[in-house]
Amino acid sequence: MSLKKDRTYWQRKTYWLIGSRGKENSRLGKLTTYFILTGMGFVFLYPLLYMLSVSFMDTEDLVDATVTWIPTHLSVESFLKAAKTLDFWSGIKDSLIMTVIPAGLQTFTLALTGYGLARYRVPGKKFWMALAVFIFLIPTQVTMIPRFLLFNSYKMIGTIWPVYLISALGQGVKSSVFLLIYYNFFNSYPKSLDEAAKIDGAGPLKVFFKIALPMAKPALVLTYLFSFIWIWNDTTQLPQYSTGAATTLPMHLQQFVERFNKLYASVGVSTGGALNESIRLAGTLLTILPLILLYFLVQKQFVESIERTGLTGE
Amino acid sequence: MKKQKKEARRSRLRLSYRARSTVTGTMFFLPWLIGFFAITAYPLIYSLVICFHQVQIKPGEIGLEYIGWEYFRQAFAVDTEYPTKLISSVCNVLMGTPLVVVFSLVIALLLNRKFRGRTVYRIVFFLPVVIMSGPVMSELMSESSAMSINMDIMGIRSILMELDYGWASVLLTFLNSFVRILWFCGVQIIVFLAGLQKIDRNMYEAAAIDGATAWEAFWKITLPHMRPIILLNTIYTIVEMGTASDDATNVKIVGAIRDIARPYSYAAVLSWIYAFCLLLLILIAFVLLKPRKGSE
Numbered sequence: 289m290s291l292k293k294d295r296t297y298w299q300r301k302t303y304w305l306i307g308s309r310g311k312e313n314s315r316l317g318k319l320t321t322y323f324i325l326t327g328m329g330f331v332f333l334y335p336l337l338y339m340l341s342v343s344f345m346d347t348e349d350l351v352d353a354t355v356t357w358i359p360t361h362l363s364v365e366s367f368l369k370a371a372k373t374l375d376f377w378s379g380i381k382d383s384l385i386m387t388v389i390p391a392g393l394q395t396f397t398l399a400l401t402g403y404g405l406a407r408y409r410v411p412g413k414k415f416w417m418a419l420a421v422f423i424f425l426i427p428t429q430v431t432m433i434p435r436f437l438l439f440n441s442y443k444m445i446g447t448i449w450p451v452y453l454i455s456a457l458g459q460g461v462k463s464s465v466f467l468l469i470y471y472n473f474f475n476s477y478p479k480s481l482d483e484a485a486k487i488d489g490a491g492p493l494k495v496f497f498k499i500a501l502p503m504a505k506p507a508l509v510l511t512y513l514f515s516f517i518w519i520w521n522d523t524t525q526l527p528q529y530s531t532g533a534a535t536t537l538p539m540h541l542q543q544f545v546e547r548f549n550k551l552y553a554s555v556g557v558s559t560g561g562a563l564n565e566s567i568r569l570a571g572t573l574l575t576i577l578p579l580i581l582l583y584f585l586v587q588k589q590f591v592e593s594i595e596r597t598g599l600t601g602e
Numbered sequence: 603m604k605k606q607k608k609e610a611r612r613s614r615l616r617l618s619y620r621a622r623s624t625v626t627g628t629m630f631f632l633p634w635l636i637g638f639f640a641i642t643a644y645p646l647i648y649s650l651v652i653c654f655h656q657v658q659i660k661p662g663e664i665g666l667e668y669i670g671w672e673y674f675r676q677a678f679a680v681d682t683e684y685p686t687k688l689i690s691s692v693c694n695v696l697m698g699t700p701l702v703v704v705f706s707l708v709i710a711l712l713l714n715r716k717f718r719g720r721t722v723y724r725i726v727f728f729l730p731v732v733i734m735s736g737p738v739m740s741e742l743m744s745e746s747s748a749m750s751i752n753m754d755i756m757g758i759r760s761i762l763m764e765l766d767y768g769w770a771s772v773l774l775t776f777l778n779s780f781v782r783i784l785w786f787c788g789v790q791i792i793v794f795l796a797g798l799q800k801i802d803r804n805m806y807e808a809a810a811i812d813g814a815t816a817w818e819a820f821w822k823i824t825l826p827h828m829r830p831i832i833l834l835n836t837i838y839t840i841v842e843m844g845t846a847s848d849d850a851t852n853v854k855i856v857g858a859i860r861d862i863a864r865p866y867s868y869a870a871v872l873s874w875i876y877a878f879c880l881l882l883l884i885l886i887a888f889v890l891l892k893p894r895k896g897s898e
Contacts, residue, residue, distance in 0.1 A: 324708075404626075408624065409623040430877055431649060434645030438645060576732070576733050579732045
């Protein structure tokens with residue numbers, strides 16, 4: 289069977305999900321796929337679309353019952369107010385300080401760990417893996433308080449260092465997931481590559497940096513992106529240790545109502561000092577805007593890396 | 603003689619190679635290990651210890667006074683909020699998890715097919731992963747209309763509202779939190795998709811030649827292959843839903859940290875009880891979905 293023929297055969301056969309067979313049904317199958325996915329996709333995107341739509345409305349549109357989706361005129365007033373309330377620029381600066389480097393540190397440390405576990409004879413390998421999974425199962429609230437006390441005794445509370453330390457030692461948000469990804473990845477690529485390099489006289493570090501890391505690019509991209517997102521969005525753990533030194537954007541969002549009232553208390557309700565849905569949603573949108581931008585920037589690598597990481601092992 | 607010597611030398615060489623491998627491997631592994639003992643294991647044990655102690659904050663130090671199981675008793679017998687919140691949280695996880703897993707499997711199956719515009723759809727479905735976070739969720743939930751689509755199609759909702767059976771109210775809750783539940787699907791879709799791509803296409807071909815319909819192929823080939831991944835996703839979903847920061851119990855726990863009469867330790871007690879419930883759910887999931895003996 290030629291490759292081309294094979295492919296058309298498979299295009300027909302992969303409609304097994306809804307049970308349609310043969311060429312005549314393929315259009316129907318495709319239509320069903322589009323229909324279900326579009327419907328589901330709408331549900332997925334609904335909050336985002338809603339946010340976008342409402343945050344561009346001004347007070348008149350909000351009250352007007354005839355305006356549901358499309359604002360009569362685009363108003364950026366809500367965004368300006370929300371940005372002021374969120375203290376957007378200082379928030380984004382703090383968020384970036386707390387995320388960019390720690391995410392990188394975490395990506396690197398866990399790559400080292402996964403590589404060591406997968407490629408070398410580490411005593412108690414299975415035990416450590418089981419332990420990593422167990423940590424993942426424990427809610428973060430449990431360790432939060434003692435960690436707070438621990439960092440307090442090192443006088444690190446109120447500085448940005450706890451975040452850096454936690455990430456550099458690979459104990460960050462959901463880091464066990466990444467450890468498993470790396471472990472699977474390094475376990476699945478051919479050992480002969482390492483051996484060839486070793487025969488040519490490369491040391492273990494050189495093998496790691498020159499062969500293992502470049503090959504692990506999809507896993508690195510995936511880990512970095514997820515680390516970035518999860519650290520950025522975290523409000524229960526990491527930023528609590530750094531209150532005072534850095535207040536991230538989501539932390540600002542958490543206190544949105546209080547902050548708004550403090551800022552606009554003197555203005556008075558009639559002159560635009562009232563907090564409305566539009567401003568709140570604009571604030572929410574601003575908080576996740578950097579993440580959305582990042583996502584669209586790397587989405588190609590991201591989708592590709594999912595296919596190549598071997599996320600799920602054998 | 604010579605052979606023995608050679609063998610002995612080789613074994614010694616192998617041993618030293620082994621030892622070297624151990625040392626190098628441990629070096630790679632060391633940062634995580636140090637981190638584990640210093641910032642994960644120690645706090646974990648400490649939080650267990652303070653469950654049974656009254657924490658007294660004195661200037662410069664922290665005193666512990668042993669009180670036994672007192673706080674556990676208080677959590678169930680004295681606290682009026684906690685038991686109800688715990689039950690509602692556990693029920694939420696219990697009912698949400700199968701939904702999330704099934705939905706993400708269906709979406710992954712559809713996304714795995716070949717059709718034009720697939721990448722666009724993938725971008726859409728991975729988006730919740732990016733946005734999902736505590737404050738964003740709670741903001742969206744507080745604006746009730748953002749997270750619940752008006753699903754009054756064919757009057758389903760109004761009919762349900764009229765019925766006052768228990769199951770009707772459960773269904774209604776589902777309709778209301780439909781979007782929230784779907785938003786937990788992001789990572790699971792990714793994992794399922796990666797798993798689906800690993801199934802050998804030849805198997806479907808062989809099955810088709812033997813006369814299996816597509817429906818049969820799904821049950822006999824796809825599902826058994828996805829079984830470990832379904833287990834993985836189930837566990838992940840339980841943890842994800844259980845640790846969501848807008849979860850009622852978690853809100854209660856965070857609030858209890860600064861309880862003046864019993865700082866830290868009461869919150870630790872509450873979170874351990876909740877963690878225990880989640881672990882129990884995970885255990886149930888594991889028993890139900892564990893790989894059958896003889897397969898693979």
